[in-house]
Amino acid sequence: MRVGKDSQWVTTVLGSCVAVCFIDQKRKIGGINHYMLPYWNGDGLESPKYGNVAILQLFKKMLDFGAKKEDIVCKIFGGAEVLGEHYSVFNVGQRNIDLAFKVVSELGVKVISSSTGGRLGRKIYFNTGTGEVLQKYLVKSTNKLIK
Numbered sequence: 236m237r238v239g240k241d242s243q244w245v246t247t248v249l250g251s252c253v254a255v256c257f258i259d260q261k262r263k264i265g266g267i268n269h270y271m272l273p274y275w276n277g278d279g280l281e282s283p284k285y286g287n288v289a290i291l292q293l294f295k296k297m298l299d300f301g302a303k304k305e306d307i308v309c310k311i312f313g314g315a316e317v318l319g320e321h322y323s324v325f326n327v328g329q330r331n332i333d334l335a336f337k338v339v340s341e342l343g344v345k346v347i348s349s350s351t352g353g354r355l356g357r358k359i360y361f362n363t364g365t366g367e368v369l370q371k372y373l374v375k376s377t378n379k380l381i382k
Contacts, residue, residue, distance in 0.1 A: 236266070236267070236268040236283055236292060236296070237267055238264065238265070238293070238296045238297055238299075238300050239264070239265060239266070239300075239364065240264050240300060240301070240363075240364075241263075242263070242362055242363065242364025242365060243363045243364065244360050244361070244363075245267050245361045245362075245363060246358065246359070246360050247269045247358070247359055247361075248356060248358050249269065249312060249314075249356055249357045249358075249359065250317040250318075251313070251314060251315060251316065251317060251318070251327040252269055252270060252313050252314075252331065253269075253286065253311065253312065253313040253314045253331040253332060253334075253351070254267055254269045254270075254312045254359060254361070255267070255268050255286075255289070255293060255309060255311055255335050256309065256310040256312070256361050256366070256368060257297050257307050257309055258307065258308055258309075258310070258365075259297065259301075259303060259306045259307050260306070260308070260365075260366055261303070261306045262301055262302055262306065263365075264300050264301060264302045264363070265362065265363035265364060265365070265366050266296060266297050266300075266363065267361045268289040268290065268292070268293040269289075270283060270284055270286040270288075270289040270290075270331065271284045271285075271331075272285050272286065272327065273286045273287065273327075273330045273333070273334035274286065274287050274334065275287055286331055286335060286338065287334060287338060290334075290335065290338045290339065290342075291338070294342055308345050308346075309344045309346045309347065310346070310348045310361075310366070310368055311332070311335045311339070311346055311351060312349065312351065312368070312370065313328070313331065313332075313351060313356075313357060314328040314329060314351045315328050315351075315353050315354055315355055315356055315357070316328045316352075316353075316354055317354065328352065329352065332351045332352060335351075348368075350370055355372045355375075356373040357370055357372055357373060358370070358371045358373060
């Protein structure tokens with residue numbers, strides 16, 4: 236998770252994980268998180284690796300940095316089913332996507348763009364000052380060890 240008042244580029248790689256980006260363009264404050272699983276069930280340590288924790292923590296941090304709720308907008312990325320059909324029964328990517336849209340909506344924040352789902356991972360670059368996001372799809376390749 237990262238929040239900044241200045242223009243900083245933050246990079247993350249997403250497979251079934253999701254990144255939520257919040258931007259207050261009036262105050263040039265932006266923040267990004269990256270979570271692995273949708274819900275923390277209350278057992279063990281409350282961790283931002285869970286979406287329902289990560290999104291609320293990011294939102295609070297945005298407000299702590301001076302962002303105003305009414306001026307925050309959102310962009311959502313990730314949630315691919317990169318492990319193939321064998322693992323799609325768990326639907327981790329889709330569950331992460333659904334959670335992101337649900338929690339952001341409950342916060343009253345408008346989603347202005349998203350790139351979610353599919354079978355390919357993504358590498359995204361997020362600018363905390365402008366809210367700009369650059370995205371690159373990750374193509375699967377076969378690595379070969381050469382002796």
